[in-house]
Amino acid sequence: MSKVRTKDIIEKFQLELISGEEGISRPIITSDLSRPGLEMAGYFTYYPKERIQLLGRTELTFFAKLTPEEKKSRMEQLCTDVTPAIIVSREMEAPPELIEASEKSNVPVLRSPLKTTRLSSRLTNFLESKLAPTTAVHGVLVDIYGVGVLITGKSGVGKSETALELVKRGHRLIADDCVEIRQEDRDTLVGSAPELIRHLLEIRGLGIIDVMTLFGAGAVRSHKRISLVIDLELWDPNKQYDRLGLDEEKMKILDAELTKLTIPVRPGRNLAVIIEVAAMNFRLKRMGFNAAEQFTNKLADVIEDGDHDDF
Amino acid sequence: MVEKKVEVRLKTGLQARPAALFVQEANRFSSDIFIEKDGKKVNAKSIMGLMSLAINSGSEITLIAEGNDEEEALEALINYIQNEN
Numbered sequence: 001m002s003k004v005r006t007k008d009i010i011e012k013f014q015l016e017l018i019s020g021e022e023g024i025s026r027p028i029i030t031s032d033l034s035r036p037g038l039e040m041a042g043y044f045t046y047y048p049k050e051r052i053q054l055l056g057r058t059e060l061t062f063f064a065k066l067t068p069e070e071k072k073s074r075m076e077q078l079c080t081d082v083t084p085a086i087i088v089s090r091e092m093e094a095p096p097e098l099i100e101a102s103e104k105s106n107v108p109v110l111r112s113p114l115k116t117t118r119l120s121s122r123l124t125n126f127l128e129s130k131l132a133p134t135t136a137v138h139g140v141l142v143d144i145y146g147v148g149v150l151i152t153g154k155s156g157v158g159k160s161e162t163a164l165e166l167v168k169r170g171h172r173l174i175a176d177d178c179v180e181i182r183q184e185d186r187d188t189l190v191g192s193a194p195e196l197i198r199h200l201l202e203i204r205g206l207g208i209i210d211v212m213t214l215f216g217a218g219a220v221r222s223h224k225r226i227s228l229v230i231d232l233e234l235w236d237p238n239k240q241y242d243r244l245g246l247d248e249e250k251m252k253i254l255d256a257e258l259t260k261l262t263i264p265v266r267p268g269r270n271l272a273v274i275i276e277v278a279a280m281n282f283r284l285k286r287m288g289f290n291a292a293e294q295f296t297n298k299l300a301d302v303i304e305d306g307d308h309d310d311f
Numbered sequence: 312m313v314e315k316k317v318e319v320r321l322k323t324g325l326q327a328r329p330a331a332l333f334v335q336e337a338n339r340f341s342s343d344i345f346i347e348k349d350g351k352k353v354n355a356k357s358i359m360g361l362m363s364l365a366i367n368s369g370s371e372i373t374l375i376a377e378g379n380d381e382e383e384a385l386e387a388l389i390n391y392i393q394n395e396n
Contacts, residue, residue: 138354155338155356177359194363202359 004028004130006085006108009052012126013119015087015110019099020079023106028052028084031127033120035059040066040074049080052123055088055098056116063095075101083107089116132182133254141174141191141224142166144279148224150179150191150258151275153232157265160201162232165272167201172221173211176201181226183254192223228259228282230275235264245281245292313385314375320393324367334358336391342378344388355388 007024010017017024034051040063055063063071075097078086086102088094091113102109112119139152140163151159160176167173175193182190193199199212199220212220229251241264242249251260261278265271281291321329337344337355344355348370353360355374366372372392376384 136351136353136360138357138360155354177357178353178363196365197359197363200359202357208359 004127008130009085009123009126010108010110013112013114013122015112018088018094018109018111020102020106020108023084023108026082026084026108028127028131031124031131033123035116035120036078037062039078042070042074044077047077050082050084052084053078053086054116054120054123055086055092055094057090057092060088060092060095071095071097072101076104079105079107081105081107085110087112087119089114089119129182129184132184134180134182135254136194137179137181137191137253138177139179140176141179141193141226142275143172143174143221143224144276145171145283147228147279147282148174148191148226149275149279150226150229151232152229153265154234156204157232157234158271159232160203162271162275164201164203166275167211167215167219169272169276171276172219172224173199173201174221174224181253183256187256189226189253189256189258190223191226198222226253226258228261228279229253230278231260231262232265232271233262235266239264244296246296312375312377313381314373315385315389316371316373317389317393319366319368319370319372322368324370325361325364325392327362330361331358333388333391334361336387337384340376340378340380340384340387342376342381342384344377344384345375347373347375 004027005024006026006028009015010024030051032048032051033054034048035054035056036047037059039047040059066074075095079101085108086098087110089112091111094109094111098109137150137152139150140159141148141150142163144166151162153159163173163176174191176197178194178197179191180194184190199210200208201211202208241262249260249262250257259282263271263274319325323329325333334356345352346355346361346364348364348366351364353364355361374385374388
């Protein structure tokens, strides 16, 4: 999991650092934020101290009404040694009690010109994508007619060669050999290439080639949502391959389920065309048109009618 | 399944040429072999995946092998990366 530190959000959202500079390397472990309104009123029983704290106009105007002793104690309780940051929104002045307490426990106090709700939604989006669970998968990710297709299979089965042919046919390469996958939502998986091998493809006999310089910027993209998995395997004469396409096989990556097709590889089979058609057929199914199902229904009807014609 | 944590002693680390040799070595075995570094796991039989880890000399990696010849595979690969040249 990639780590996010307070200094990353300072940089990303151009926040002004007011105090507690020693704490800017603190890790942020959750994408949840907290607006410590009840805490300002003195209720610290369930204070989520590991979250980023947002102080908006409501919290600060309430705070201004407290007695000096209350102010001091509330701010001291707010600044703990695990709190990653306290952000004051709307370019408001940070109360001196907060600055004093933050210097003591090294909690960074930051300021933003944004409104609290706007800031909180942007922070949540940023943190959710950064803190999403990730994994790396051995395979090739290609965008085919807008469908993110992850091609998997054993080493040497022809994944990269198929990807090259697909790129040649106008589709886009995202990653070869090693695909980093991030789960952004319950069933949204986004794949990208590790920085070092972005836009590169390795072809046995040719070596490493750069797809972007060879085929142009239109032949690559940086990331893509994965919708379909195609598993290539050497043709096994003892195995039954799907002949109808009525059942959908599923595959689990992280917590999300993806549709998976197993395609046998044999000399003379044009894999790029088969995968291209698989992607188109997948789109068609999502639009509600299922050729296999319609055909079976029609066949069933004809067989039933045939029974009656005999009389 | 066997796995072992080892230190890379190759002087140059796994640069392109040593990485290619490593992958060649790994491909001699039928077992599935993986390398893990800093929580990132890649297939040791694929050169691009291996190079994306940018393994330098002195770094600690975990080798994982699973299959008929897992013991031999692990031994041969550990030999290779612990060789100083």
